[in-house]
Amino acid sequence: MSHRADALSVRRYGASHGSHTHEHFQILLGLDGVLELEVNGRGRRISAGDGAVIAPGDRHDFVAASIARCLVLDSNDTRWQYALGHPEPRALAPLARYLATACDSALPRARLLGPDLLLEAWTPPLVPQRPRRAIDWSALTAWVQARGHEPLQVDDLAACAHLSAAQFTTRCREERGMSPMAWVRELRLAEARRLRGQGLPVAEVARRTGYRSPSALTAAQRRLAGR
Structure with missing residues (x-):
């Protein structure tokens, strides 16, 4: 299976096009409006400053009553699994807006470094692992x-x-x-x-x-x- 490079973009959401899945992580950061998000049957709202990490294989759907604008990162970096279950830091909002401007203005260096900056800002510091409980x-x-x-x-x-x-x-x-x-x-x-x-x-x-x-x-x- 081929792996494409991580891609940052600004997307606008309106009516639902139906639920779907991806083979990569998808990271959403709200910029404007309110996006209704459902992942594996559980709903949440993404407003300006909010974020969500959708894992590979998770069935999800989006809908917005009016247009909602989000910064979207499609990523094959497996380190995003460590962001699952951790709420997005509020400090991500200014970074998301800067990267959205970089996408709109075609600033290549910001778009290149953006995925790593988002991951570093979101994921908690790694700590030494204790012996893990076996799952039966x-x-x-x-x-x-x-x-x-x-x-x-x-x-x-x-x-x-x-x-x-x-x-x-x-x-x-x-x-x-x-x-x-x-x-x-x-x-x-x-x-x-x-x-x-x-x-x-x-x-x-x-x-x-x-x-x-x-x-x-x-x-x-x-x-x-x-x-």
Whole structure:
């Protein structure tokens, strides 16, 4: 898989174009207006000075009642995983506005250094690592499968693994190769295939695996098959 260079841009958002995913990190910093953001079913608002880090594989959607303007960084730098779960420092707002001006004015040096400056300003200082608690993925898989109809969130998985949400997200990416909610989706779709193989109706399979309708389950299966 090829990796493109990190890219800074200023984007304007209005009506939603539907949910989607990326294979890279996407970092948003609000400049003007209010952007409604939904990531893996959880919503938040991005106003001027606010920010968000969207991890690879996280399904998300944007909408703004009127035009919202954001500084956007598309990045393949895996160090952004350390920003997940950490709120953006308020000192980022002036830097974001400067980099937005650099994008609008085509200032090459600012745009080149901007991604590293944003990462340095956002991520907390690294501290010596203590021995990490092992995650029993087999037990956690059984726990998720026993709650197939429940709307699980990252906090639920993290609590079961006795980790913080940020720690669990990092460990899931390192050890499973995907975000926590992507991992849950794959488990539930695998269970759906098993239940369909036993001859259960699609509606019953959807109910048991946490999908709101048979069509939602079918759409999820098609997305997985088309990856």
